[in-house]
Amino acid sequence: MDRLEKAVAVLSHDGLVVYPTETVYGLGADALSDEAIAHVYEAKKRPLAMPVSIAVADFEMLHAVARVEPAQEPFLAAFLPGPVTVVLPARRMIPAILTGGTGLIGIRMPAHDLARELIVRFDGPITATSANLHGAKDPVIPSECTVPYEFLIDGGRLAGIPSTVVDLADKKVIRAGADIDRVARFLLDM
Numbered sequence: 001m002d003r004l005e006k007a008v009a010v011l012s013h014d015g016l017v018v019y020p021t022e023t024v025y026g027l028g029a030d031a032l033s034d035e036a037i038a039h040v041y042e043a044k045k046r047p048l049a050m051p052v053s054i055a056v057a058d059f060e061m062l063h064a065v066a067r068v069e070p071a072q073e074p075f076l077a078a079f080l081p082g083p084v085t086v087v088l089p090a091r092r093m094i095p096a097i098l099t100g101g102t103g104l105i106g107i108r109m110p111a112h113d114l115a116r117e118l119i120v121r122f123d124g125p126i127t128a129t130s131a132n133l134h135g136a137k138d139p140v141i142p143s144e145c146t147v148p149y150e151f152l153i154d155g156g157r158l159a160g161i162p163s164t165v166v167d168l169a170d171k172k173v174i175r176a177g178a179d180i181d182r183v184a185r186f187l188l189d190m
Contacts (some may be wrong), residue, residue: 001060003153004114010150011036016043018131018145019118020155021110022165023083023178024138026055028118028126031065034095040127041097043147046134052098053055053085053106053165055128065091065125066105070186071190072168074124078186081111085128085165099126108163112154130162138162 001009006030007017014036017028027043029036031054041048056062059076066088068076076086090105099105100189108128110116119126130138131145139145140160142152164183165175171187173180 004118004121007118007151007153011122011126014039015150016148017118017126017146018039018142018152019115020112020151020153020158021055021108021115021128022112022159023161024158025131025142025155026082026110026115026128027131027145027147028055028128030122031055031098031125031127032093034097037095037097037127040129043149044132044134045131046129048097049100050134051100051102051104051106053108053128054094054125055096055108055110055115055119056125057116058109061119062107062109065094066107067091069168070151075166075168075186075190079183080109081116081161081181082109083111083159083161083163084108084183085175087165087167087169087174089146089169104167104169106165112155114153114176118153141184
């Protein structure tokens with residue numbers, strides 16, 4: 001069994017997997033399982049009122065979990081896959097706990113082959129929150145992943161700049177991070 005098969009097996013049983021992205025290490029769980037999501041909040045000691053983003057493998061999966069307006073498509077095409085989290089209206093299939101009661105879901109499409117292959121093999125979205133305790137330093141090497149987990153996919157040292165979070169409905173940056181200058185310029189032209 002290779003490491004991605006092992007990770008998929010853990011995800012399939014509501015377990016937690018640490019995986020590399022082009023930014024920091026993420027904590028992955030089945031984003032459609034209430035039990036798995038509860039494990040994420042518990043592991044991170046994250047307040048339940050705070051949303052948790054999800055990661056998708058491709059645009060088909062993104063459209064399955066969120067409602068996208070035609071005017072938002074150019075932004076998605078320009079920045080995904082990449083170090084940007086887009087906030088969009090969640091479809092009903094997304095557990096409400098992930099939205100923090102907002103009805104909106106943060107979505108990442110990582111530009112990291114291992115991360116996307118994991119999601120493809122799992123055949124569903126996974127959580128995309130950093131693999132650290134709530135409020136702690138973002139993990140860029142495996143030893144900095146301070147949350148409990150069942151399996152870790154070692155991707156070596158990562159860039160360490162978190163994704164830029166963009167609310168596409170309001171065309172505003174929620175959190176500045178990787179690729180912020182290009183994102184800000186693009187939003188001005190939307």
